[in-house]
Amino acid sequence: MGTSGKFLALEGLGKTFQNENESKTVLEGVDLELAFRDCLAIVGPSGCGKTTLLLAIAGLIPPTAGTITFKNGSLRAPEHRIALVLQHYGLFPWKTVGANITLGARLQRIEVPNKRLRSVKKELDIEGLDHLYPAQLSGGQRQRVALARALLLNPLLLLLDEPFAAIDTVTRERLQNNLLNVFAQRRFSFIIVTHNIEEAVFLGRRIVVLDKSTHRINAVMDNPGMGSTGYRNNPLFFQRTTELRGILEGLE
Amino acid sequence: MKRRAIAVYSATIILIYFAWYALSLMLGSNILPDPFRVFARGFEEIATTAFWVHVEASLLRLLAGLFFAFILAVPAGLILGSNQRLDRLFAPLIYLGYPIPKVVLMPVIFVIFGLGDLGKIVLLTMIIFFQLLITTRDSARKIDREITYSLRSLGGSKLDFFFHVVWPVSLPGIFTSLRIGVGTAVAVLFLVESIATSEGLGFYIIDSWGRAEYATMFVGIIALSIIGIVMYEIFELLERKFCKWKSL
Numbered sequence: 001m002g003t004s005g006k007f008l009a010l011e012g013l014g015k016t017f018q019n020e021n022e023s024k025t026v027l028e029g030v031d032l033e034l035a036f037r038d039c040l041a042i043v044g045p046s047g048c049g050k051t052t053l054l055l056a057i058a059g060l061i062p063p064t065a066g067t068i069t070f071k072n073g074s075l076r077a078p079e080h081r082i083a084l085v086l087q088h089y090g091l092f093p094w095k096t097v098g099a100n101i102t103l104g105a106r107l108q109r110i111e112v113p114n115k116r117l118r119s120v121k122k123e124l125d126i127e128g129l130d131h132l133y134p135a136q137l138s139g140g141q142r143q144r145v146a147l148a149r150a151l152l153l154n155p156l157l158l159l160l161d162e163p164f165a166a167i168d169t170v171t172r173e174r175l176q177n178n179l180l181n182v183f184a185q186r187r188f189s190f191i192i193v194t195h196n197i198e199e200a201v202f203l204g205r206r207i208v209v210l211d212k213s214t215h216r217i218n219a220v221m222d223n224p225g226m227g228s229t230g231y232r233n234n235p236l237f238f239q240r241t242t243e244l245r246g247i248l249e250g251l252e
Numbered sequence: 253m254k255r256r257a258i259a260v261y262s263a264t265i266i267l268i269y270f271a272w273y274a275l276s277l278m279l280g281s282n283i284l285p286d287p288f289r290v291f292a293r294g295f296e297e298i299a300t301t302a303f304w305v306h307v308e309a310s311l312l313r314l315l316a317g318l319f320f321a322f323i324l325a326v327p328a329g330l331i332l333g334s335n336q337r338l339d340r341l342f343a344p345l346i347y348l349g350y351p352i353p354k355v356v357l358m359p360v361i362f363v364i365f366g367l368g369d370l371g372k373i374v375l376l377t378m379i380i381f382f383q384l385l386i387t388t389r390d391s392a393r394k395i396d397r398e399i400t401y402s403l404r405s406l407g408g409s410k411l412d413f414f415f416h417v418v419w420p421v422s423l424p425g426i427f428t429s430l431r432i433g434v435g436t437a438v439a440v441l442f443l444v445e446s447i448a449t450s451e452g453l454g455f456y457i458i459d460s461w462g463r464a465e466y467a468t469m470f471v472g473i474i475a476l477s478i479i480g481i482v483m484y485e486i487f488e489l490l491e492r493k494f495c496k497w498k499s500l
Contacts, residue, residue, distance in 0.1 A: 055401065058401070058405050059405075060401050060404055060405060078404050078405050078407065080407050082405070083405065084401065084402070084405035086398050086401060086402060087398070088396075088398050090398050090399065090401065090402030090405075091402075092399065092402070092403075092416065092417070092420070093497050094420040094421070094423075094495070094497045094498075095416075095420075095497075103406055103416070104406035104407060107403075107406050107407045107408045107409075107412055107416075108406070108407040133496070133497045133500055134497075135497060135500040136500055149406070153406075
């Protein structure tokens with residue numbers, strides 16, 4: 001797929017949760033586009049609808065207004081070329097690491113050559129963990145297993161919901177570098193939801209700020225300098241984080 | 253079985269043996285035969301075919317009760333636990349049915365299903381059924397939303413959800429319930445076998461008691477206890493094998 005055309009487009013997206021007694025609007029009139037091989041970070045205060053937006057793009061939550069277009073087709077249910085990595089990894093505690101990694105491929109009846117399986121594990125440094133259960137892994141290892149499971153499906157779009165939130169700083173930065181390296185070598189786009197300003201600036205070529213009070217996009221920040229692991233030491237990185245912090249503080 | 257479990261069992265057996273021996277000395281051997289006499293009688297009994305007929309009858313009823321309760325309660329519990337609408341529909345029936353002591357329905361069940369094996373198995377099934385149903389349903393309810401999203405995003409269907417999520421999540425609860433159920437079932441087995449039958453360890457115990465053959469009566473009590481312990485351990489072993497992740 002080329003970089004032109006509507007890879008992912010959200011038009012007037014809205015989501016209102018309704019139960020017997022009340023209704024709660026989380027998203028309203030969200031317009032967003034993402035090109036193939038692009039990367040986007042979504043930030044905003046807690047409860048602004050970041051995860052809801054991501055789950056809607058994953059086809060897991062039906063929007064109450066607007067449309068989502070993926071590869072020029074309307075998206076209403078989970079799509080096999082869209083992979084999701086969740087905050088608490090979404091691993092199945094009763095399955096071994098090996099079974100967790102291959103589960104998506106098994107469910108979608110995709111034959112994965114052993115060579116490819118080995119290369120994904122090597123890429124993410126999780127070789128030799130197959131027989132272990134998720135409970136026996138560290139937070140960083142769990143996250144890499146979840147990432148391996150997603151990448152094994154050869155996704156065109158990778159969605160990450162605060163994937164490094166529960167991980168210590170050093171491991172988090174290593175995993176961010178990991179993601180960036182994988183992104184440079186493969187052909188996919190990704191959207192990362194995060195509450196971490198540095199993470200958003202390090203991983204998002206564009207950064208979308210959601211506003212909790214209006215349920216809409218408050219700002220979109222371009223961040224063309226990102227893309228290398230050395231970006232963290234670049235003065236532009238500090239400039240962007242300061243700008244983003246200013247926008248977020250304005251929302252409080 | 254782990255070394256620790258063997259040590260605990262051995263220590264318990266030795267403790268019971270000495271407590272029993274001391275008590276038999278206090279009460280007199282006619283009321284409470286000493287353990288040595290009971291074991292000697294036990295060795296005589298296990299050499300007879302009649303004894304094994306009783307064991308076989310009890311085992312058959314117990315296993316049949318557990319089997320039918322399992323195949324009825326587990327699928328029902330899994331379906332109710334993963335389907336809120338059905339759960340709401342059947343909740344009043346379960347709330348009403350569970351607290352009723354099923355054992356008091358024994359005469360009714362015997363009238364409907366007869367005094368033979370069928371009536372006894374139906375009662376055992378009914379008692380274990382509710383216990384197993386509620387535990388399975390409650391276990392199936394405890395499914396993390398993230399796991400649901402995870403499976404759906406990986407392309408899992410409703411059937412996949414059942415086999416890859418609902419079943420493994422519920423399995424530890426099912427084994428716990430089966431272990432508890434064995435204890436209840438053995439107690440009920442004794443009761444149902446003490447009425448209108450000439451086979452089974454319940455009958456064997458009551459018959460020996462009636463004939464004042466206390467050593468034989470204790471042989472029956474020990475045999476019934478061993479059945480309960482062995483079944484309990486089998487479920488424990490199965491849980492350890494199939495739910496390894498739970499103990500990590």
